[in-house]
Amino acid sequence: MEQLNREYLDVLSEEIANRKDDLLRERMDALHPADIADILDRLDVLEVQYLWNLIKTEERGDVLIELEEDVRVALMANLSDREIAEDLLENLDSDDAVDVVSELPEERAAQVIQQLDTEDREDLLTLLRYPEGTAGALMGTELIRVELDWTVSHAIREMRRQAEDVETVHSVYVVNASGQLLGRLSLKRLLFTANSTKSTIGDLFDEGNTRTVKVDEPDVTVVQMMKKYDLVALPVVDDHNRLLGRITIDDVVDLMEEEAEKDYQLASGLSDEVESDDSLWEMTRARLPWLLIGLSGGLAGAYVIGAFDIERFPSMALFIPLIAAMGGNVGVQSAAIVVQGLATGRKPSDSRLLPRLIKEFSVALLNGAICSAVILGASLALGYGWSLSITVSLALIAVIIFAALFGTFVPLTLDRFKIDPALATGPFITTANDIIGLIIYFGIGVLMAA
């Protein structure tokens, strides 16, 4: 596509203002739905409305699911129930249709679902019942299934019929008469033996080597399996191994990306989903909560320093930033390693608390000893005197060890209570370690002064 830049958007706006429908329709026809969505994301509400009606009806669903959430919500508010049902949902894969319906207000969703034909409606209602975060919530029901005892030629006829509803054929699944999954049929294999009308599916298929996921398993399991075994599609089954649907790699890629962004944002002190083209108020709101936590931490810090008699030992003030920064840095490092270990899920044995804490303690001891020695030398060399230098150096090793243990302990504990461990990274750990670091520093200061 042409580079999507300001100039291109200005041309479009101009054409919309001048109602150049034919030209615009031609432009839209030439674009991939994802590119149309990119454009709509950047036009204003009225322009979006106008352009929407010039997009081919059968492409609108695919454009809709690629829009940013706020644009999509605004757009759907202006469509009739019938348009949403017939023009959009019926042209979408069932998993995407579920996502769209889930974003509607409850009452509206019910009205839209009423407009669907019986089969689509039942499909959708079944899918809506799976709780978010499970394999069921990720799956679609569009797939191609053949039965074990069909002849190849009968199977091909059946597949042709089923394939009308399926955009990309990832796999052909082989089931028995009760719908239990037996295996997969490779298209490659089918293609190269397709001449025979005597052989049955049973002669061709890959028995037993098919990985499946249960419908109520968590979506992280799905991500891990598809990544680990390089799968493009993963069949979903119920407790009796009956084939219910399939999950495709593109949905898993989107999920991975969302998770990575969320963790990164939490680690950086951004709440909410925030992007660089959000409005001023959205950007402010995404940052403010963590800043207010930081402020409270700062006030607590002021209290700690005030409780110690800073006026008697004003030189203690010099190393406040160093102690606070090191506590924060070490805590974030430790927490990040835990969060990442939990996210990749490849190290089940490492999520046990005690061995992790012992290892973290050793790493911290080593880092602490090195940093402590460096600061003792540097501080003496810079002429800060023995008493202050020893205080800082002792406080530093204590702070590093404490911060490392705290940074490890908190996310592991959150995870145990099924709370997202990434919450523990970023400003939360930094702020907590700031305060604790100051208490340790001034505590040692008091002991040294005594």
Add this chain to the structure above:
Amino acid sequence: MEQLNREYLDVLSEEIANRKDDLLRERMDALHPADIADILDRLDVLEVQYLWNLIKTEERGDVLIELEEDVRVALMANLSDREIAEDLLENLDSDDAVDVVSELPEERAAQVIQQLDTEDREDLLTLLRYPEGTAGALMGTELIRVELDWTVSHAIREMRRQAEDVETVHSVYVVNASGQLLGRLSLKRLLFTANSTKSTIGDLFDEGNTRTVKVDEPDVTVVQMMKKYDLVALPVVDDHNRLLGRITIDDVVDLMEEEAEKDYQLASGLSDEVESDDSLWEMTRARLPWLLIGLSGGLAGAYVIGAFDIERFPSMALFIPLIAAMGGNVGVQSAAIVVQGLATGRKPSDSRLLPRLIKEFSVALLNGAICSAVILGASLALGYGWSLSITVSLALIAVIIFAALFGTFVPLTLDRFKIDPALATGPFITTANDIIGLIIYFGIGVLMAA
């Protein structure tokens, strides 16, 4: 597979110690290569050596590429050039073979390549020439291509021959006699018209709708395209549109994951790839560089505070942690938004410097004003007096604005000079903003005292 826990590994170690070859061979045969790799990653070197020889020869390549790098390197050091070439490389897709060879010392790599047969050798040498970070370095040459004027039945015969080398058939590519890519052939379509011997490929294929990437384009473009257009395979062409190879989604998924991990680690102050099961020294080394930066920052902070006459105004010390923490937090937030915007690449217009800085300034002004008002009220309420409260409050808004601009400016500038902008997040920004925040705070303090 059985849960990969300590108990299972202990059983394996026991069986290895007792040389239960048949039992072990049976276990390995039943496992997916990725699962075998998980096991080898956790056994000790001698156990890995032993178990390696019990894995089916044709599966060893697939196990090898799933191993962690240090385990793989240690293992390959003990294999002969011939074993690496014949047992491993020849069973791997060309893109994976390139990755394996790239990890060998240069001289060793040349010796191994000599052991390959002519065709594989030339393939590999060609692929090795593409620089890291380009589409060429990600692609494999295994694909199925048919020519436009072949009949369907001839094409199927040819495809059957080619398919022997291709593990998963993602797409069938249609080329002309000079090897230029014309489009794709859907297996679905081919399957359902395969009876005809008269129709040619030209009658069936999807013209013009095939997305391609040039061999020298950066890998981020590949990731963006495959994500945006939900592709499972992406053909790679040269400047004359000749088909050179294809990139598959599993490699892109791995790349996405590596990038996300790297950004997260940089934001958390971890250098190097570090995982929770690395050795004590590896873990220490991954953290130490950033801690030493933090230490230097702390010493610089001590210098700033010392330069101001802290003994005359010791109460200024109370809010040092607050100012330092807020500068750090705001800087990291701003930098993270820029880094994420650059990584997703969906907002080209937003990478321009000036508009971004203006927007960031507005957000910071709003956040700064709110935080500043809060701290003024809180500080007065807690009895810190007018003079100190006003100093802190003024310094805070200045620090927030400055930190936001700095946090935005640095990663954008790094990006312009083709340096990874994620380097600018985490401890670097925090440390710089700590120092600058202190200068601003004490600067205002001096003005207020005058």
